[in-house]
Amino acid sequence: QSQELSEAQIDYHAALQALVENGTRMVCTGRMHTDRICRFESLCYSTEAEEFIYFHSNSSVMLPNLGSRRFQPALLDLSSVEDHNTQYFNFVELPAAALKFMPKPVFVPDVALIANRFNPDNLMHVFHDDLLPIYYTMQQFSDLDLEARLFFMEGWNEGVHFDLYKLLSNKQPLLREELKTLGRLLCFTKSYVGLSKITTWYQYGFVQPQGPKANILVSGNEIRQFTKFMMQKLNISLEESSSEEYIVVFSRTINRLILNEAELILALAQEFQMKTISVSLEEHSFSDIVRLISNASMLVSMHGAQLVMSLFLPRGATVVELFPYAINPEHYTPYKTLATLPGMDLQYIAWQNTDREDTVTYPDRPWDQGGIAHLDKAEQERIIKSTEVPRHLCCRNAEWLFRAYQDTKVNIPSLIHVIRQTVKSKPGPRKQKWSGSLYPGKVRDAKCQASVQGTSEAKLAVSWQIPWNLRYLKVREVKYEVWIQEQGENTYMPYILSHQNHTFSENIKPFTIYLVWIRCIFNKNLQGPFADVLLCST
């Protein structure tokens, strides 16, 4: 690898001179450490100190220049998980003159993206925290192209899904430990530090119980652009007119088992008259699983990280998530949130085992596999008696782990019943028309004309033109919303209208100033912006 790094020819002396003279240059985006990504020239890293170094010189730049606020709590989050105190990034500062006394720098010629993976052994975390954020961080900055190199600083080894990370760029990603083999002082010619959080949809419960993020900013479209990229890299072609429809049962083989899987597969096949196949991460290659899921009509699986693969389902498919006894599906919704993102166009169904007879617990296993033998007797008894795990914070709640690692005998009639409430006929990818939701622009040329009749009655005739983009669109239903507000009042009268003009006479007083707000609405719920307020005096 060190050979690979030095392949690109750089003029060492020129590079060293530039570093000494120009020092480090940093310009960041983002107002807070939680939304910041920084671009550096000549950011260095001491593999001995395991610290990044910023060299000051006459030409160095540091924006934002935070002073000691840089440590409150950090310059930025190095992973995509918000404000996690083990994932902070900072650098130490030195004058460029100190380079004279330091090891000779080794220059990294590739444009670098420097970040932390959050939990590279868990597939949900791999996709949600790392792959999607890396992909879209690279989309944000044009020099982070396929020739850029990823540097993972969290300190883990490759992990079981390293091949997936390798798909994101043509260069082998480098891990923190590997940097030591490159030299004692590394200097990144050009680098970006931090990851975009714009695609993440779930928070894992570090400060409040887990749940969907408060402000989700990603839609199915961006998810599918990413999966399309991944599938191209995996050499999987989307079979447009695949003949046979089928159901995939994604099983776990180590823990959280479906005890009657054969029976389940048979029942699904019979009920939906579809071939039903079972896959697992242990028995199938990742590409094979993606190939199968990307054409499936339904994906059935125990709650767990493997369900993040519903990312690859075709539009219109159904996700069925099975929850063990005492685990409330509403409290653990990473996959529900994913399936129901706007534009994902998946149907989501949760089933929970509510029958104690159908669960197999493992109280004697180690704590991290759900064992509870280490707890005192009273607490063990309470957990065993409890019918629902109370909401809790991440990550070591014994009751949660105990219930999460149960095996389940799935009650087939109950499961089929739940699926049938949503899937009436055949499940599966509908060849849907594109029902893209486009919003109207502002209405144009709004005008009003008042007429006064006597001392107590008045009328207000308001008219406007259609939004500019409407003439290029086919829209099922176009309506207009008009608010009429008397100047100085903080209430208004709302109207929904079908035409581009209307004469208002109800509650309109003479010799009064009205503010008229107008916006267009497509298909009942696609509300456009209000046009500039119209001042109308009667």
Ligand code: UDP
């Ligand atoms: N895993 C698996 N088969 C199993 C158990 C786990 O493939 O029988 C995978 C799982 O999909 C995840 C990782 O191993 O990627 C860690 O699983 P864990 O139970 O810790 O996490 P969870 O699935 O609950 O998020």
